Amino acid sequence: MKMPPFDYACPATVAEAVALLAGHDDAKVIAGGQSLVPMLAFRLAAPGLLVDLRKLSDLRRIDISDKGVVLGALVRWCDILADARLSHAHPLLVAAVEHVAHYQIRNRGTVGGSVAHADPAAEMPGIVLACDAQIATVGKSGPRVIPAEKFFLGPLMTVLAADEIIVEIALPAWPASRRWGFQEFARRRGDFAMAAAAVWYDEDQGRARNAHVGAIGISDRPLRLPAVEAVLNGHAIDEAAIAQAEAAASAAVDPPEDIHASAAYRRALIGTMVERALRDAAQRARGT
Amino acid sequence: MRAKFKVNGKDVEVEVEPRLTLADCLRHHLRLTGTHVGCEHGICGACTVLVDGAAVRACLMLAVQAEGSEVVTVEGLSLEEGLTPLQASFRRHHALQCGFCTPGMITTAHALLSEEPDCDADRVREVLSGNLCRCTGYIPIVEAVLDARPAYGGREGLKDGGKGHS
Numbered sequence: 001m002k003m004p005p006f007d008y009a010c011p012a013t014v015a016e017a018v019a020l021l022a023g024h025d026d027a028k029v030i031a032g033g034q035s036l037v038p039m040l041a042f043r044l045a046a047p048g049l050l051v052d053l054r055k056l057s058d059l060r061r062i063d064i065s066d067k068g069v070v071l072g073a074l075v076r077w078c079d080i081l082a083d084a085r086l087s088h089a090h091p092l093l094v095a096a097v098e099h100v101a102h103y104q105i106r107n108r109g110t111v112g113g114s115v116a117h118a119d120p121a122a123e124m125p126g127i128v129l130a131c132d133a134q135i136a137t138v139g140k141s142g143p144r145v146i147p148a149e150k151f152f153l154g155p156l157m158t159v160l161a162a163d164e165i166i167v168e169i170a171l172p173a174w175p176a177s178r179r180w181g182f183q184e185f186a187r188r189r190g191d192f193a194m195a196a197a198a199v200w201y202d203e204d205q206g207r208a209r210n211a212h213v214g215a216i217g218i219s220d221r222p223l224r225l226p227a228v229e230a231v232l233n234g235h236a237i238d239e240a241a242i243a244q245a246e247a248a249a250s251a252a253v254d255p256p257e258d259i260h261a262s263a264a265y266r267r268a269l270i271g272t273m274v275e276r277a278l279r280d281a282a283q284r285a286r287g288t
Numbered sequence: 289m290r291a292k293f294k295v296n297g298k299d300v301e302v303e304v305e306p307r308l309t310l311a312d313c314l315r316h317h318l319r320l321t322g323t324h325v326g327c328e329h330g331i332c333g334a335c336t337v338l339v340d341g342a343a344v345r346a347c348l349m350l351a352v353q354a355e356g357s358e359v360v361t362v363e364g365l366s367l368e369e370g371l372t373p374l375q376a377s378f379r380r381h382h383a384l385q386c387g388f389c390t391p392g393m394i395t396t397a398h399a400l401l402s403e404e405p406d407c408d409a410d411r412v413r414e415v416l417s418g419n420l421c422r423c424t425g426y427i428p429i430v431e432a433v434l435d436a437r438p439a440y441g442g443r444e445g446l447k448d449g450g451k452g453h454s
Contacts (some may be wrong), residue, residue, distance in 0.1 A: 001328065006351055007307030008289065030350075037348040038329040040307070050306065052353060078342070100417025103396065104333060107342040108349065188418040 003040040003157040010052045014059075014138050017051050022140040022163040024049045029165055031074055034101065034109035035117040059112070059167055064089045068173040073166045081106070090174050092107060092131065092200060095182040096123040102190040107139040112166040118158045121192035121217035123184070125152060130214025131221045133171050139164035152221040169251070178202055179237070179284055181277030184216070185269055187260075193217035194261055197249070197273035199281060201232055206230025208232045213245075218270050227252045228274060237282045246275040293354040295320065296364030305353045311335040313351035314361055322362040322391050327418070333419030336392040337361050343399035362391035365398050373439030374398060375431075383432035385423035392419045398435045405442035409434060 003111035021027045026095045030036055033056075039045040046172040053059065059072040062083055069090045073082075080086060087094055100106060100114075115122040115135060128135065128148040135146045140163045141200050150159055160166070184196035196216035201208040211232035214223040228248045235241045250271035257263045295318060302317045309328075314337070316318045328347050335346040338360040355368035365372065371379065374397060382391045393416065400407060400415045407415075412433045413426070421429060438444055442445045 002312075003307040003309075005305065005307050008350070010352075010355075032354070033350070034345075034348055036328060037309075037350075043331045050350075054353060103400070103415045104343045104345045104418050105330065105348075107344050160338070189414060220447055285390070 001043060004043055004046040005038070006040075007049045008052065009049060010055055014056060014165060017053060017056070017165055018138055018140055018163055020049065020051045021165070027051055029053060029161070031110040031113040031118070032076060032108040033113075034105045035113060035119065053165070058209070061094070062086070066171075066173060067170075067239050069093070069171045069172070071169045073110060073168060075111050076111050077101070077106035077111075080111075087158050088176065090131075090171055091092055092174070092180045092182055093127055093171065094197075096127045096184075096198060099123055099182075099184045099186070099190075099193070099196070104260055105190075111169055112241060115169060116158065116160060116166050118152050118154075118156050118221065120155050120219060120221050121194075122195070123216060126196065126198055126214045126216035126222040128169060128171070129224060130200070130212050131171050132212070135166055135167050136168040136170065137164045137166050143167075155220045157221075175202065179208075179281040181280030181284075183273040183277040183280070185273060195255075195266055195269040195273050197270065197277045199274060199277040201237070201281065205207065206236050207234055208241075209234065210236050213249070213274060215249070215253060215270055215274075218253050218266050220256070223253070225249055225252045225274075232278075237278060242275055242278045242282070245278055246271040249274040289352055291352045291355045293302060293356060294358040297300075297358075298306055306352050308351045309347050310337070310339075310349040310351045310359070311346035313354075314346060314359070315350075320361050320363050324388055324391050325386065327387050331420070332389070332392070333396065334389050334392040336395045336419065338364075338395060338399055341399070341402075343396050360395075362394050365394060366416060369388040374401070375438045377432040377436040378429075381428040381432035381435065383424060383428040387423040389419055389423075393421070393429055397436070401433065401436060401442070405437055405440040405444060407437070407442075408446070 026047050027049040029048045030052050059074040061072045063070040077097050077100045100175040133148045180200035182198050184193045192218050195218050198214040211229040213228040215223045226243050231244045231248045250267045255263050257268035311325050314323045324334040326334035330345050330348045337346045338359050412430050
């Protein structure tokens with residue numbers, strides 16, 4: 001379908017963009033447009049004004065320091081995949097982004113757009129949650145920093161106010177010795193996840209600590225699975241621990257039923273994704 | 289509103305509604321009907337064009353967002369005097385039947401081969417997974433793209449990664 005009519009503005013600064021959002025009742029931010037434009041084409045969204053962020057080139061930076069990785073909101077998937085530093089600075093992020101959509105979409109879609117859009121089956125919201133990211137925003141009442149665990153409220157719903165723009169996503173530093181795995185199941189490459197798991201832990205004398213288990217595509221928002229983390233913390237990640245984690249993951253979720261899969265199938269699938277991701281993590285521990 | 293950009297090397301200036309997609313602008317305002325519009329919501333890949341060298345879906349971009357950019361369509365990847373090596377490879381391998389998806393396949397394959405002239409069959413399959421073809425079963429398309437690699441500077445005699453040929 002053709003999109004509904006709207007006005008369009010292309011501000012040169014974040015402050016101008018915020019002023020435009022604050023000055024209109026039904027304005028919407030557009031970055032890469034890879035989620036918003038389909039919603040406009042289906043007429044699921046009909047904003048009066050689109051505020052295009054494309055001139056805000058400060059938001060395209062990827063900064064890597066001993067504090068971690070800071071992604072400007074306009075960093076695209078292809079920018080992440082092209083940045084060789086990130087395979088050491090944040091390998092879990094890179095592994096997840098390899099599952100994001102298709103080649104052409106990766107050339108336009110942005111990290112800030114994905115997080116603001118908050119699709120429960122999208123990779124980036126799951127990664128920011130699983131990695132304790134901090135989401136920096138600017139609105140008419142000023143800047144704020146929102147921890148990822150407080151950011152997502154439901155399907156396509158976040159705590160962002162109508163006049164707020166995501167400017168940066170900060171992922172805490174990633175120690176080189178950290179064990180991690182990312183596994184996703186989708187019917188076709190580039191499709192949204194039917195279920196995906198992002199797991200990592202640090203090791204202390206052969207035992208896992210600080211385990212983080214994120215689950216994507218099995219709820220109305222990305223989830224952490226504390227019951228699975230509890231199974232892992234303090235234990236060696238061996239076959240027994242992996243089997244326990246798989247069972248705990250399936251038991252921890254209450255997934256929706258839809259035309260793509262039954263709840264029982266999704267429950268089994270997230271267990272399998274956690275199992276495979278942990279196996280990858282443990283193998284990495286031996287291999288590299 | 290007005291938007292100025294380059295299409296296939298020529299400066300263009302259009303007066304459009306903000307809601308007009310780049311795909312519709314190319315077809316209806318600039319009469320470049322080689323860019324095909326299939327699903328109109330970013331699934332089928334038929335409308336793929338190059339914007340500043342990168343393959344993008346022209347149905348997911350507003351024409352006004354192209355301001356200042358260089359757009360290349362399938363027409364811009366053709367020669368007056370005959371087929372390009374990529375087009376010739378598509379013909380040689382029977383990589384099209386109805387032809388609807390072909391402009392998107394050509395623009396996507398051109399972008400891929402320009403960036404990665406030594407890509408293997410797995411990579412070609414991964415990239416082309418964003419372009420739907422309902423006729424060919426993809427095998428001849430993957431073969432055609434692999435066979436065009438030398439024209440983009442790919443090393444001669446590359447293996448196809450084992451999955452290019454049926």
